[in-house]
Amino acid sequence: MTAPLILDTQMHGIRGSTAAFLVRGERTALVETGPRSSLATLLKELESVTDELDWIVVTHIHLDHAGAAGALAARFPSARVAVHERGARHLADPARLWASVQSIYGSQAQRLWGGIDPVAAERIHVVRDGDRIDLGGGRGLDVLETPGHARHHHAFMDDETGILFAGDALGMQLPGSETMRPATAPPEHDLRAALASMQRIRSARPSAVWLTHFGEATHEGRADGVDAVCDRAADTLQRWHDIVAAARRTGARGADGILAVAGPDLDALESSLPADVCARLDATNSRTLNVEGIERSIERIAGTDPQKEEIR
Ligand SMILES: [Zn+2]
Incomplete structure (x- = not known):
């Protein structure tokens, strides 16, 4: 193997x-x-x-x-x-x-x-x-539909090792920290689809999940704690949404307005994130982009998003 x-x-x-x-x-x-x-x-x-x-x-x-x-x-x-x-x-x-x-x-x-x-x-x-990309010798990549970050998102499970390549479906966890940051950039992030996809990945019972940003996701230093990784990803995503929704209830709108209100709560959520890892996360997927995508998702549910067809 x-x-x-x-x-x-x-x-x-x-x-x-x-x-x-x-x-x-x-x-x-x-x-x-x-x-x-x-x-x-x-x-x-x-x-x-x-x-x-x-x-x-x-x-x-x-x-x-x-x-x-x-x-x-x-x-x-x-x-x-x-x-x-x-x-x-x-x-x-x-x-x-x-x-x-x-x-x-x-x-x-x-x-x-x-x-x-x-x-x-x-x-x-x-x-x-449900498709399988056949690599020969009994090895293949099983295809799982995992929308939420984008409508067109797949995860792939290596059926020889059980390792699942999660793309952005679970979020990002960079080396040097176990803090998970959701990947909710606009225009397509969708909370309900994302949570369902996290559950789907958990149910597929992979031996480990490998994130594009970046590598093996761990829980308390272990890569085989996939259930805990998925649960943490879902919990963190829900918290980001709750924080943004709370800021909007104060009247804040737009990423800058929301971050002015929600910044301390997001700081608390990421309090164990070392500064250098935070800088790498920000360079790849900033809080600003995440908040913009969450706001779009909230407005879509409320029916106030113009639903322009966009792709990025
Ligand atoms: Zn990405």
């Missing part, structure tokens, strides 16, 4: 924030790609352990997870790209996705994300809940 490998994409030059995972059966799969801007770092790591890639598998199409998929597909011409059906067209034609990134990051978009290379449509393999 070969354990999957964690590759550090060093997204935006930061170690220990955004991972890709290599799973080897008779065929080799890379789960997650990092952004196009960290391709050179990823390739260096990848090429030190394999010269072949049969599958490029992404949990969802956000650029920290799938931004390098097109460039990797060009580098490994026999690899197929496995993606949710809602994400497939954006990998084939990333123009709208890139326009959305540019609208958020403006002149910094190219420097931060490095653009997006399209994946030839015939190399895209749409996967659905």
